[in-house]
Amino acid sequence: MPPPPAARAKVLEAFATLLVTQGERAATLDAVAAEAGVSKGGLLYHFGSKVALAEGLMALLRELTAADVETMRAWPAGPVDYFIRTSADSDSAFELVYVAVSRLAQGSYPQARGALDDAHDAWTGAVLEVVGDPVVTRAIMLIGDGLYAQASEHFAGGTSAASAASPAGGSIEDLLALIDQMVALRAPRG
Amino acid sequence: MPPPPAARAKVLEAFATLLVTQGERAATLDAVAAEAGVSKGGLLYHFGSKVALAEGLMALLRELTAADVETMRAWPAGPVDYFIRTSADSDSAFELVYVAVSRLAQGSYPQARGALDDAHDAWTGAVLEVVGDPVVTRAIMLIGDGLYAQASEHFAGGTSAASAASPAGGSIEDLLALIDQMVALRAPRG
DNA sequence: GTCTATAATCCGATAGAC
DNA sequence: GTCTATCGGATTATAGAC
Numbered sequence: 001m002p003p004p005p006a007a008r009a010k011v012l013e014a015f016a017t018l019l020v021t022q023g024e025r026a027a028t029l030d031a032v033a034a035e036a037g038v039s040k041g042g043l044l045y046h047f048g049s050k051v052a053l054a055e056g057l058m059a060l061l062r063e064l065t066a067a068d069v070e071t072m073r074a075w076p077a078g079p080v081d082y083f084i085r086t087s088a089d090s091d092s093a094f095e096l097v098y099v100a101v102s103r104l105a106q107g108s109y110p111q112a113r114g115a116l117d118d119a120h121d122a123w124t125g126a127v128l129e130v131v132g133d134p135v136v137t138r139a140i141m142l143i144g145d146g147l148y149a150q151a152s153e154h155f156a157g158g159t160s161a162a163s164a165a166s167p168a169g170g171s172i173e174d175l176l177a178l179i180d181q182m183v184a185l186r187a188p189r190g
Numbered sequence: 191m192p193p194p195p196a197a198r199a200k201v202l203e204a205f206a207t208l209l210v211t212q213g214e215r216a217a218t219l220d221a222v223a224a225e226a227g228v229s230k231g232g233l234l235y236h237f238g239s240k241v242a243l244a245e246g247l248m249a250l251l252r253e254l255t256a257a258d259v260e261t262m263r264a265w266p267a268g269p270v271d272y273f274i275r276t277s278a279d280s281d282s283a284f285e286l287v288y289v290a291v292s293r294l295a296q297g298s299y300p301q302a303r304g305a306l307d308d309a310h311d312a313w314t315g316a317v318l319e320v321v322g323d324p325v326v327t328r329a330i331m332l333i334g335d336g337l338y339a340q341a342s343e344h345f346a347g348g349t350s351a352a353s354a355a356s357p358a359g360g361s362i363e364d365l366l367a368l369i370d371q372m373v374a375l376r377a378p379r380g
Numbered sequence: 381g382t383c384t385a386t387a388a389t390c391c392g393a394t395a396g397a398c
Numbered sequence: 399g400t401c402t403a404t405c406g407g408a409t410t411a412t413a414g415a416c
Contacts, residue, residue: 023297025214042400107213124358134359142336149335168314169324232382
């Protein structure tokens with residue numbers, strides 16, 4: 001296939017950025033066009049309607065998820081290490097798109113839930129394979145979800161004033177060490 | 191003080207309901223008035239502007255938080271049990287308002303973040319007191335945040351089709367048992 | 381206190397020039 | 399492919415009757 005026009009990608013990134021930093025309400029076609037550096041007419045050439053724009057972002061998430069799950073399964077330190085680290089990382093393109101689509105799901109695009117659930121199920125499967133215990137797996141997934149929620153909050157607000165590191169103490173390394181202990185607790189022959 | 195007009199409370203509840211089930215975009219003054227069973231003019235008598243309406247909801251969260259933290263500290267089975275159970279419960283009035291304000295924070299009302307952080311800090315303090323270890327405390331808070339995120343998803347969508355219980359297995363009781371083990375791990379003299 | 385207009389602005393989408 | 403101009407409908411807010 002021919003190289004997709006760069007404008008399309010720029011528009012999707014602008015849409016995701018606005019959704020995450022300023023919310024659904026602020027992500028208007030005018031604002032997205034301005035953020036992407038094109039006119040509203042130019043935007044509407046690539047995405048014929050706002051619904052099409054939202055669907056384009058969901059499709060992008062599905063693409064990125066496939067790549068993310070591959071990386072997760074091949075990660076040297078294991079899928080749990082990968083999942084927890086990336087959940088806490090608010091700088092990656094994947095995180096931006098994932099949180100943006102979750103904003104769509106909270107709003108007027110219930111179909112977005114499907115793309116999010118598929119990603120979540122794939123992660124859960126990979127974690128369950130190495131952890132064994134389903135309750136420990138659920139705890140790990142919930143911790144990751146919590147980190148995602150925190151990361152998305154720090155995204156928002158625009159000023160990104162590095163808000164107070166973590167209310168209760170501990171680095172990501174500390175958290176990973178605790179999770180290792182938790183895993184050992186339920187799967188003693190690890 | 192004289193009993194506050196019932197209409198005020200109905201309007202705030204309608205606003206919170208729409209924010210949580212349909213998102214920021216759908217929570218227009220028209221829609222809120224219809225949901226509350228009043229006219230737009232009637233709504234604007236109690237809350238002179240949309241910003242005032244949002245501030246009213248934040249103030250309500252602060253009131254409810256104070257009561258919630260008291261209940262949490264007096265909870266027979268302890269603050270951790272209370273926090274995890276209520277995080278998973280999507281039926282309480284408090285949960286509705288908490289999630290609604292988090293939608294405001296993600297949108298055009300960064301001040302909402304303050305009310306949310308205050309609630310979170312109060313919970314964290316109560317958990318840290320009984321758990322001792324800051325890393326375990328953080329893990330517990332993150333699990334609760336994850337449960338909140340899940341509960342808020344089930345709120346949305348309108349149809350509330352009871353979506354698949356939990357991808358990775360385990361009831362709330364299982365989760366609480368695991369957390370107890372985790373606490374014992376780091377505070378052997380508990 | 382609550383309502384019915386109505387004004388002013390904003391948003392999504394179309395038409396058509398270049 | 400990208401732009402400007404513009405229409406119709408939605409959204410916030412005001413004015414004033416009851």
